[in-house]
Amino acid sequence: MAERRLRLLVAAFGDPGHAFPAMGLGCELASRGHEVVIETWERWRGPVEDLGLRFAGAEEYVVFPPPAEGEGTAGPAEAARALRPLLEDLQPHVVVTDILTLAPALAAEVAGIPRATLIPHLYPVHEPGMPFFAVGVQPPRTPFGRVGWRMGQPVLETGLRRGRGEMNEQRERLGLPSLRRFHGGISASLALVGTFPQLEYPRSWLPGVEVTGPIEFELPFQDIEVPEGDDPLILVAPSTAQDRDGKMVRVALEALANEPVRVVATTNRVEPATRIEVPPNAVLVDWLSYSQMMPLASLVICHGGHGTVARALAAGVPVLASPAGGDMFENGARIDWAGVGLSVPGRLWSPAAGRWAVRRILGDSSFGARAGEIAAWAAENDGAARAADLVEELGLGGHSGGGT
Numbered sequence: 203m204a205e206r207r208l209r210l211l212v213a214a215f216g217d218p219g220h221a222f223p224a225m226g227l228g229c230e231l232a233s234r235g236h237e238v239v240i241e242t243w244e245r246w247r248g249p250v251e252d253l254g255l256r257f258a259g260a261e262e263y264v265v266f267p268p269p270a271e272g273e274g275t276a277g278p279a280e281a282a283r284a285l286r287p288l289l290e291d292l293q294p295h296v297v298v299t300d301i302l303t304l305a306p307a308l309a310a311e312v313a314g315i316p317r318a319t320l321i322p323h324l325y326p327v328h329e330p331g332m333p334f335f336a337v338g339v340q341p342p343r344t345p346f347g348r349v350g351w352r353m354g355q356p357v358l359e360t361g362l363r364r365g366r367g368e369m370n371e372q373r374e375r376l377g378l379p380s381l382r383r384f385h386g387g388i389s390a391s392l393a394l395v396g397t398f399p400q401l402e403y404p405r406s407w408l409p410g411v412e413v414t415g416p417i418e419f420e421l422p423f424q425d426i427e428v429p430e431g432d433d434p435l436i437l438v439a440p441s442t443a444q445d446r447d448g449k450m451v452r453v454a455l456e457a458l459a460n461e462p463v464r465v466v467a468t469t470n471r472v473e474p475a476t477r478i479e480v481p482p483n484a485v486l487v488d489w490l491s492y493s494q495m496m497p498l499a500s501l502v503i504c505h506g507g508h509g510t511v512a513r514a515l516a517a518g519v520p521v522l523a524s525p526a527g528g529d530m531f532e533n534g535a536r537i538d539w540a541g542v543g544l545s546v547p548g549r550l551w552s553p554a555a556g557r558w559a560v561r562r563i564l565g566d567s568s569f570g571a572r573a574g575e576i577a578a579w580a581a582e583n584d585g586a587a588r589a590a591d592l593v594e595e596l597g598l599g600g601h602s603g604g605g606t
Contacts, residue, residue, distance in 0.1 A: 206598070207235055207236055208236045208594065209236070209293060210236055210239070210294055210295065211238075211239050211258075211288070211289070211292060211294045211296075211298070212227055212228045212231070212241070213260065213297065213298070213299045213306035214242045214299075214300035215300050215303050216243025216245060217442075218442055219508060220300045220302060220322055221242045221243070222322075223300075223320060223322035223396050223416070223417040223509075224240060224242065224322075225240060225242075225249070225253065225255075226417040226419030226586050227298065227320065227417050227590065228240045229253055229255070229419065229586070230586040230589070230590040232253075232254065234594070236594075237256075238256065239255070239256045240255050240257055240258070241285075241306060242260050243260055260305075261281040261284045261305060278305045278372045279308065279375035282305045282306070282312065282372075282376060283376070284305075285305060286309065286313075289309060289310070289313050289315065294310075295316070296316050296593055296597040297310035297315050297317045297318075298319075298394075298593060299317060299320065299389075300319075300322065301319055301320065301321045301326075304372070304387050308372065308373065308378070312377070316391060316596050318391065318392035318393070318394060318593055318596055319388045319389040319394065320417075321388070321393060321395045321397075322396045322416075322509070323396070323397060323529055324395075324397050324508065324532060324533065324536065325395045325397070325402060325411065326385075327384075327385050327388070327408070328355070328358060329406065330351075330355065331348035331349075331352050332351060332403060332405065333351060334351075334354070334358050335532060337531065338532050339535060340535050340539045341403050341404075363384075366386060369381065369386045369387065373386075392410050392412065392592055392593075393408075393410060394412055394592060395412065395414065396415070396416050396417045396512075396585055397413065397415070397512065398413075398512065398515060398576055398580070399413045399579075400576050401536040401539075403536075403539070412588070414585045414586075414588040414589045415579075415580060415588060416508075416516065416580075417585045418512070418513065418585065420491065420493060422491070423489060425494050426466070426485070426487050426490050427485065428464065428485065429465070429483060429485055433462050433463050433464050433483075434463050434464070434501065436454075436458065436464070436466070436501045436560065437465075437466050437467075437498075437502045437514075438450065438451050438454045438455070438465060438466070438467035439467075439470075439492070439495075439503070439504045439510050440469075440470060440504065440505055441470075441507045441510075441530070442470045442507075443507075444505050444526035444530075445505065446474070447474045448472065448474035448476075448478055450503070450505060450524060450526075450551065451467045451468075451474075452478050453552060453553055453556055454556055455467060455479065455480060455484055455486070456553045457553040457555075457560065458556070458557065458560065459481035461560065463483065463500075463564075464484070465485070466484070466490070467486050468486070468488065468490050469486065471489055492513045496513050496514055496516075497517050499514070499517070500564060500570075501519065501520055501521075501563055501564060502514040502520075502521050502522070503521075503523075503524075503560075504521065504522075504523055504524075505523065505525060505526045505548075506521075506524070506525045508529065508533055514573070515542055515576045515577065515580070516576070516577055517577060518574040518576070518577030518578075520543040520563050520570050521573075522544055522545075522546070522559050522560060522563060523537050523543065523545045524548050524551040524556075525545065525547065526548050541568060542569060542576065543573070544563060546559055
């Protein structure tokens, strides 16, 4: 328990996969009596205020590549300056920033406020001898494989040096010293990695990096009707940011139309250009509650977004992923590696491939058993609570780092 009431700013990129974990952490901190302000996109003002939290609209700016000074387009440095009134008003003890949210992190450093980074997915910092993050490749099995990845590291560092240079340009505009380390947007004091340790490859952990477990949050939504019967229930939950024409749902429903399963699929309020045919053993809705559906499911089919994968595993449900972009390829590789499901590349996603993968997972109890082990860990390790503990320690001056 905190020894005093803290004032905290939690800032996040506006996509649900980033905003929701920030809101979950904010709720946990507020439940402990702290004053919390959530800074994110305007679309989340209503939900944040409905939670009883104070909302601040995030300044919109260009991150990659950052605009040159004098271009007339706001970049991270300009957005950081715009945050000065909020910081002067709130006088936060800690600023927690999402990994994609650079401006509040810079503003906190300028003001001398301790800051933490919330990483709502796998840890993206490269480990020498291991595959590059987001490539979606499992660890090498031999010393020769590790040597191969080490030989390719200069190529990776070329991009990292460019990113460091762009970061230091923004820091210079604010009078901050240049950084020599890569990944300067991640706090060296405290990085909260909101994933399951069972999905992280073996590595050396830097001081201050803490794997907390996923930080869950969802907007309330009414229960839906599920197909009647006792056959295994499969949830098809596509990404909210990918697949605008509904290929994942369309293919999954076709693949499972004649299988001894029940299917619930959602479009996530995306209206596909082509009508989706729904077989008798399935229902298609525009939105649903993971809290209702995950515990009922025997399998979750998704693109491999971290939030969906984490919710499924927390419920002990194996996952069939078909990555579409971003870090989904990495998540798919970790699903395979951890033995909690399978990953089918998007280019190969077809009714035949989907049907084969579903039969394989449902027919092999090891996938469900391994997912159940992660669920048991999650029941004993609340990600939001652990992250809040660490933020409190930082705010009270007691967190000195330490690997996980």
